[in-house]
Amino acid sequence: MEERKSLPIGNDDFAEIRTDNCYYVDKSLLIKDFLDMNDKVALVARPRRFGKTLNMTMLREFFDITKDSREIFEGLAIMDTEYADQINSRPVIYFTFKDCKGATIDELMVLVKRNLYQEFLRYEKLLRDKIDRDSFESRDFYEMIDVLRATGANQAQCSFAIQLLTQFVKNGYGIAPILLIDEYDQPIMSSYEYGYHDQLGPFFSNLYGSAMKGNPSLGQALLTGVQRVAKESIFSQFNNARVYTALHKTYAPYFGLTTEETEKLLADYGLELDEKVRRKYDGYRFGDIEMYNPWSILNYADLGSLDNYWINTSSNYLVKKALQEADRRFWEKFEPLVSGEEIPVWITLETSYIERDSNYSLWGLLVNSGYLTALRRVDENTAVVKIPNDEVMSEFQMLIAEISGIDGLDLKQMMSCLLNKDMKMFLSLYRDIVLSCTSYMDAKENAYHMLFLGMCLTLRGSYKVTSNLESGYGRSDITLQTLSPKNINVIVEFKQGENIEQLKEEALRQILDNRYYAGLSGEVLCVGIAHNKKRCEMAYQVINI
Helix, strand or coil: CCCCCCCCCCCCCHHHHHHCCCCCCCCCCHHHHHHHHCCCEEEEECCCCCCHHHHHHHHHHHHECCCCCHHHHCCCHHHHCCCHHHCCCECEEEEECCCCCCCCHHHHHHHHHHHHHHHHHHHHHHHCCCCCCCCHHHHHHHHHHHHHHCCCCCHHHHCCHHHHHHHHHHHHHCCCCEEEEECCCHHHHHHHHCCCHHHHHHHHHHHHHHHHCCCCCCCEEEEEECCCCCCCHHHCCCCCCEEECCCCCCCHHHCCEEHHHHHHHHHHCCCCCCHHHHHHHCCEEECCEEEECHHHHHHHHHHCCCCCCCCCCCCCHHHHHHHHHCCHHHHHHHHHHHCCCCEEEECCCCCCCCCCCCHHHHHHHHHHCCCCEEEEECCCCEEEEECCCHHHHHHHHHHHHHHHCCCHHHHHHHHHHHHCCCHHHHHHHHHHHHHHCHHHHHHCCCHHHHHHHHHHHHHECCEEEEEEEEECCEEEEEEEEECCCCCCEEEEEEEECCCHHHHHHHHHHHHHHCCCCCCCCCEEEEEEEEEECCEEEEEEEEEEC
């Protein structure tokens, strides 16, 4: 039996993976698409942990004129095309900003400058014997090295570094270089998170704009990131990129794992692509291709356990902040998504939430970040979206809990008590949760309903969770329909007002009188909950259908 290859979990360097004979899913035809599209500047927007860095290092290894990469590309699809003879034919300038995060401007600038400096230093060594150090271009180049090496250099001095490097490299090789920038938006996200976005805006605008707009020394540029943050306001200089979002067919097969790739990978490690795996990790759609989360699939193949691997793999600050600030209209649209429904939303994928904090850009942020999947366009402005899978459902549950100040273990215990009809303990835990997130409650209309709906997200898979479900003679606030005859069904109705003793009975009576349990079978727990800010009371009744 052939020995299993090691899985490259946490390693996104193409050359290392190929040299070490790790398991690799062939995405090399990305190179063909890059050459065919021939964009001057292209941006591919994809969620975190979907193979962006691995693909960028693959492009670097293929084109880099300073290397001999034929051995590590042997057997890959690109070598069976007419593009194989372009291997190692061009100079490549490569940056990855994925680790450029800082709580202050100084911290972030140190990391950005270090990345710039390392690439300057690499080309200084490569071209040392090919250039005239006394030329005007060379003097500027060596002056920039000193600037990047120094502490406390001002932003203006550094903001034309990439443009200068492209000019130096083109002069040295006589070929305009390919520029690859991986996770170009990470430092911008960090500046936004820590509150100095406006101060660094001109720096990034000049850094990217001078390098990629009207630069005669640039061959082609490809950037990856989660979203476009360079179309409006202070980023107007960098407005010439062709943006490939999740809805574009171009580059669609190369970020994530297709069904066939996932099936083969799991089979190679003795696992099956069954319905449980699909429900957990499937549901993404790029272009018209169904895709699986590669990070989760690799970890599942390695450990054999259906856990939530994608959660907490990087900062979700922007998504959390956006949800905290979302208005009633957003949450009303969001509710059916929790029930697994597909809904049409007015959406923009090509303007970032940083630039326009509207519901349109919020929907776009959730799609670009992988929290939602855009299934198809309805028209120019509208797309049908859904929550892709159970893993992301769990992520939303955690986000709603964090926004509300809820302890995750308390939440799990509370839901367990509800489903086991331990109503005294359920009410005690529920009251504690309500007390812990009163400010959240005060700020939102219909917040108790939305909060409880968020608490139910973890039940997906064992329960069908619906909100405002039409049944009997009206619509119930929340219905938990069991998918197993061993479990009970639950219907919850909320009331809000001063007389909570009366309102709890009214809520329960509304369930019973309107027969919200119509269509269910077996045991049904009917729960009426009344709130008055920090106070809440409950009435319940169990019926058999």
